[in-house]
Amino acid sequence: MMKVLMLSIFLIAQVAWLGNFNEAQQQAKQTHKMILVNFSGSDWCGPCIRLRKEILETTEFDSYAQDHLVLVRADFPRQKKNQLSKEQV
Known part of the structure; x- marks a missing residue:
């Protein structure tokens, strides 16, 4: 008799962080x-x-944010390799 172990993998749908506040306003509305x-x-x-x-990277926050929030990331990195485009700034 063969025993089979079945594994389920649950993919967590991560919420998207926007970089455009105007877009976030429209989506929130x-x-x-x-x-x-x-x-x-x-x-x-x-x-x-x-x-x-x-x-911000926890499953608990993700679950809450999916139902209640529109997320906007306003990032201001210092290193040249991480610099934002002029449009983004």
Whole structure:
């Protein structure tokens, strides 16, 4: 008799972070959600990096955000390799 082990993999649908506040306003109005803007220095700000890792990238936050929030990332990196386009700034 053969035993079969079946594994299920659940993919977590991660919410999208927008870079355009006007787009976020339109989306929030259409979906009746609040806007959360995360001001961050992704490559230099220790507390920002910690917030992202410990809260913003958790499954609990993802679940809440999917139903309640439109997310906007306002990132201000310092390193040249991470610089934003002029349009983004």
